Amino acid sequence: MHGDTQHAPTADEIDDLARAARDGDRAALEDLLAAVRPRTLNVCRGVLPYSSDAEDACQEALLNVANKIGTWNARGRFTTWLHVVALNSARSTYRRMKNQAVASDVLPLEKPDPRTTSVIAGTRLDLLDAMETIERDHPQFVEPLMLRDVYGLSYEEIAEQVGVPLGTVKAQIHHGRKLARPLLRPQD
Incomplete structure (x- = not known):
């Protein structure tokens, strides 16, 4: 799948990439992150109304995916696990922004x-x-x-x-x- 921009990967292809990435294949991890970035950004946009905030949360989510891919148990779809990671990243970004706003009185x-x-x-x-x-x-x-x-x-x-x-x-x-x-x- 390296360099393939012809089609969006199917759920099975994403699961295969995730398994390979979980097993230590760095190229598969890079392909996986590229493949799921649009989905991750959409989840973050669903929580955070401003594009730049959603982008920040998306970056955090993708970093978490890369660092925690080993915790995906592969019993369910990778995309279901990804939703949780992205949701938690968006909520974390929101909390951080809210705390910063409270500290600087800009709410x-x-x-x-x-x-x-x-x-x-x-x-x-x-x-x-x-x-x-x-x-x-x-x-x-x-x-x-x-x-x-x-x-x-x-x-x-x-x-x-x-x-x-x-x-x-x-x-x-x-x-x-x-x-x-x-x-x-x-x-x-």
Whole structure:
């Protein structure tokens, strides 16, 4: 696949590259990173509204993939594992930016109004704040909820990725949604 720009790699081809990279093939790792960069950037863009922020998170995610490829268990699709890595990198970038903004007093005085802030098409600041709030007391709900409701992964893919039974994943997502709903609505 070296230098092949004719087609986007299939999921099977990505899995093959990931296995080779995990087993120490440096060329396969380079090809893998190039192949998954667009997908990784899209995941990051889904969380971070500004291109430069999403690019930073994407770079962090790709670095994490390169450094942690050995932790991919190859039982599920590499792209499912990649979604989690990219999501965590985007959330980490958001937290870092938020902490820097708080330290330098550049946060806006008003929070975005969830009635006018699109969680799907626009900024995700209200969603990220909600996930951080939930994560403090119920961290087990955040990852399955984000993977399902933001990235549209199937329940089966999520169960495989987080390593819990399918019924548990469905329950975690249900409870996570119940906790998130009031955090996304304006307080009266």
